[in-house]
Amino acid sequence: DVKVTQSSRYLVKRTGEKVFLECVQDMDHENMFWYRQDPGLGLRLIYFSYDVKMKEKGDIPEGYSVSREKKERFSLILESASTNQTSMYLCASRTGTYNEQFFGPGTRLTVL
Amino acid sequence: LAKTTQPISMDSYEGQEVNITCSHNNIATNDYITWYQQFPSQGPRFIIQGYKTKVTNEVASLFIPADRKSSTLSLPRVSLSDTAVYYCLAYGGATNKLIFGTGTLLAVQP
Numbered sequence A: 001d002v003k004v005t006q007s008s009r010y011l012v013k014r015t016g017e018k019v020f021l022e023c024v025q026d027m028d029h030e031n032m033f034w035y036r037q038d039p040g041l042g043l044r045l046i047y048f049s050y051d052v053k054m055k056e057k058g059d060i061p062e063g064y065s066v067s068r069e070k071k072e073r074f075s076l077i078l079e080s081a082s083t084n085q086t087s088m089y090l091c092a093s094r095t096g097t098y099n100e101q102f103f104g105p106g107t108r109l110t111v112l
Numbered sequence B: 001l002a003k004t005t006q007p008i009s010m011d012s013y014e015g016q017e018v019n020i021t022c023s024h025n026n027i028a029t030n031d032y033i034t035w036y037q038q039f040p041s042q043g044p045r046f047i048i049q050g051y052k053t054k055v056t057n058e059v060a061s062l063f064i065p066a067d068r069k070s071s072t073l074s075l076p077r078v079s080l081s082d083t084a085v086y087y088c089l090a091y092g093g094a095t096n097k098l099i100f101g102t103g104t105l106l107a108v109q110p
Helices: none
Strands: A004-006 A010-013 A019-025 A031-038 A041-050 A064-070 A073-078 A087-094 A107-111 B009-013 B018-023 B032-040 B045-050 B053-056 B061-064 B070-075 B086-091 B104-110
Touching: A004 A087, A010 A019, A019 A087, A031 A064, A031 A073, A041 A064, A041 A073, A064 B045, A073 A087, A073 B045, B009 B018, B018 B086, B018 B104, B032 B061, B045 B053, B045 B070, B053 B070, B070 B086
Parallel strands: A010 A107, B009 B104
Antiparallel strands: A004 A019, A019 A073, A031 A041, A031 A087, A064 A073, A087 A107, B018 B070, B032 B045, B032 B086, B053 B061, B061 B070, B086 B104
């Protein structure tokens, strides 16, 4: 079974803090993704990576950065957390363009 | 990127067949149509994917007409545990991006 794990299920941070969300997949997938999910807006793509050290902006990259130093790990970084970044963050991975994405359980981040 | 449109919500009863239709008028030649299911507090889960005609697996069927401007996800004999949000996506070709819309909330009642 493919497994995508995220470092925390729930996280509470203060405005201005630097926040790291970690995602690890165990199936040697090339592509990895970070989404955020908000009520009424569905899932929106923040960043994705199609290989180690490669990254591309999604639809809402502002206020975020990513790091992919190893194939199995894709990190989402909030340089200075703001209250409007309170959301559910979902990581996913897949092996190729036409293949299904496997999602992690999500991290619910609250920024106070 | 093809934009998809699907109903916001649907209601059904246990044992019924449910059909959720998705429109994707500007689908590209090399786009596939994919459906995901999401339960509360979980990440989406892949259900089925197809390019044209009909695809069936152990969970659902996917019907895609010849013009590919729409598709229908069919869930046979739904149960309470099928209550979830269902997302239709069209993607592939020149992009790695999946565009998720707001999905269809299917509520199955006893």
